[in-house]
Amino acid sequence: MALRISCPWLARKRAAGSCAGLGETELIKDAALWEKWEAEFIRSEPVDFRRNLQLVEWMYEHAKALGAFDSLDPLEGIETKIRLAAVVNAPTTADM
Secondary structure, eight states: OOEEEEOHHHHHHHHHTTTTTOOSEEEESOHHHHHHHHHHHHHHSOOOHHHHHHHHHHHHHHHHHTTTTOOSOTTTTHHHHHHHHHHHTOOOGGGO
């Protein structure tokens, strides 16, 4: 199975003339080899705690902007959730 990937760095090289004839999207013919290389590359990269923390903070801010954390009260709507759980988990005649 072949993977099609987009390579921005390849597009830059092509624009500079160092990779004449190569497109922005290249076909990877050996997906297993690519996945092995990718796993090794990720494993070889050092952990950057500051960058990871910044990413988490950005994702949190993005989620807040999208309204994922509208309620500041964690118990808001708990009655409805309890009622729904009781209905969903109610025994049926098939369970008896």
